Amino acid sequence: MKKKTNNKTTAATVRGRRFRGNELKYLKQVLDSDLKTNSRRGMIGDLERKFAKRFGVQYAISSNSGTSTLHQALAAFGVGPGDEVIVPALTVVMCGYAIVQMHAKPVYADVDPRTFLIDPADIERKITPKTKAIMVVHLYGQVCDMERIMKIAKKHDLWVLEDCAECFLGTDSRGRLGGTIGDVGSFSFEGTKVITCGEGGILTTNNKELAVRMRKFGALGFKTLQASDAQEMSNPLAFQDPKYLRHDSFGYNYRIAQPLAAIALAQLERLDWFTKKRVYIARKYLGAMKGCSWLKPQYVPPGYTNTYWTFVVLFEGKEKIGVSWYEFRDMFLEFGGDKCRSVFALIYNEPSMINLNKTGRYFMDIDDKQGALHKKYLADPKCPVAESIQPKLMQFTTNQLSDRETAVQIAAFKKTIQYFDKKSSEHKK
Numbered sequence: 001m002k003k004k005t006n007n008k009t010t011a012a013t014v015r016g017r018r019f020r021g022n023e024l025k026y027l028k029q030v031l032d033s034d035l036k037t038n039s040r041r042g043m044i045g046d047l048e049r050k051f052a053k054r055f056g057v058q059y060a061i062s063s064n065s066g067t068s069t070l071h072q073a074l075a076a077f078g079v080g081p082g083d084e085v086i087v088p089a090l091t092v093v094m095c096g097y098a099i100v101q102m103h104a105k106p107v108y109a110d111v112d113p114r115t116f117l118i119d120p121a122d123i124e125r126k127i128t129p130k131t132k133a134i135m136v137v138h139l140y141g142q143v144c145d146m147e148r149i150m151k152i153a154k155k156h157d158l159w160v161l162e163d164c165a166e167c168f169l170g171t172d173s174r175g176r177l178g179g180t181i182g183d184v185g186s187f188s189f190e191g192t193k194v195i196t197c198g199e200g201g202i203l204t205t206n207n208k209e210l211a212v213r214m215r216k217f218g219a220l221g222f223k224t225l226q227a228s229d230a231q232e233m234s235n236p237l238a239f240q241d242p243k244y245l246r247h248d249s250f251g252y253n254y255r256i257a258q259p260l261a262a263i264a265l266a267q268l269e270r271l272d273w274f275t276k277k278r279v280y281i282a283r284k285y286l287g288a289m290k291g292c293s294w295l296k297p298q299y300v301p302p303g304y305t306n307t308y309w310t311f312v313v314l315f316e317g318k319e320k321i322g323v324s325w326y327e328f329r330d331m332f333l334e335f336g337g338d339k340c341r342s343v344f345a346l347i348y349n350e351p352s353m354i355n356l357n358k359t360g361r362y363f364m365d366i367d368d369k370q371g372a373l374h375k376k377y378l379a380d381p382k383c384p385v386a387e388s389i390q391p392k393l394m395q396f397t398t399n400q401l402s403d404r405e406t407a408v409q410i411a412a413f414k415k416t417i418q419y420f421d422k423k424s425s426e427h428k429k
């Protein structure tokens with residue numbers, strides 16, 4: 001009897017397409033060094049110098065995630081118990097966690113109904129004498145209204161942290177890159193991001209004191225660390241002296257690993273290419289939905305460039321043609337679309353945050369009140385726009401690497417729109 005052949009492809013047989021630059025070469029260099037290269041001369045130093053250069057900032061400080069970077073930035077600002085940090089309600093919960101980690105209170109600002117980004121007018125409304133910083137989040141590839149936000153920050157003497165986890169190379173109306181306008185920019189190299197090494201992150205700043213503090217906080221507070229130098233042991237003999245004291249400030253271990261820095265460095269070399277590809281695909285979605293009255297793309301104000309980490313639309317099918325979010329999603333998948341995602345729930349609606357605010361507990365299954373401070377930081381959310389648009393937002397992928405895949409995706413999108421338009425016009429007859 002003829003044996004059935006198994007045509008299934010496995011991870012081992014398929015060659016991926018995201019890592020076709022110098023990733024393997026750099027990774028091999030790190031492994032061949034037996035991890036003995038020091039941080040300054042090795043891949044970490046290269047990654048930081050090249051990232052800083054590409055973004056035109058003085059300092060870049062690598063990290064193990066785009067959540068750790070937020071924590072590092074807030075720590076460097078001096079945020080602590082009793083302080084308030086303004087953050088958009090519509091973003092990933094990690095933005096809120098970073099504030100909680102500093103035992104400060106997240107104060108939620110509403111978003112603009114067209115750009116889906118933090119609303120400067122609401123930031124201003126939420127400022128109190130306790131406000132210490134504003135965390136803006138450049139969602140889906142688009143920079144927030146930094147012109148107005150920086151004016152507000154200046155007027156009230158507040159720190160500004162730009163979360164650019166989803167926004168590499170997006171610019172505002174003055175052509176400024178996201179991550180270079182506020183005091184600190186924070187980027188993620190997590191697996192779905194524009195460039196990735198699996199998990200990782202990096203901070204950008206022109207402020208030397210902040211750079212040193214962010215580096216120390218993310219690297220256990222080794223006293224030798226400098227703004228542009230991740231070297232913990234500059235003099236091995238002194239370092240091993242029993243009298244030598246190594247740490248002069250408190251910190252966590254948020255260091256990126258050399259092998260991951262090697263991958264991130266190779267990815268950085270292709271950042272412009274990856275970004276252009278996403279913009280190209282987003283334009284195709286825009287073309288495919290021309291004339292559709294019930295899908296509204298993320299509004300890009302004049303002069304801004306959205307680099308479209310994802311292509312996001314506000315779905316108004318329910319009210320305009322009687323089609324639900326789920327019906328659209330299911331039909332899109334049936335027509336061959338790869339993914340159609342919701343956006344994250346508002347931070348204050350996540351059970352982890354509700355539980356913390358109600359009970360002061362980190363975990364649901366133990367009584368210990370590890371977050372006792374947060375009990376009194378009960379969220380007082382007043383973000384009606386974020387609440388109304390969050391259930392209607394849809395994210396489409398822009399990471400197709402071949403024209404064929406892109407064509408399938410765009411055709412599915414177009415077909416779904418046409419299908420429901422036709423159905424609705426038939427219904428009206």
Ligand SMILES: Cc1ncc(COP(=O)(O)O)c(C=O)c1O
Nearest residue numbers: 065066067092094165188189190
């Ligand atoms: C807006 C935003 N901020 C922060 C993060 C956290 O990044 P990371 O997953 O690298 O911790 C992410 C991504 O997951 C994100 O999308």
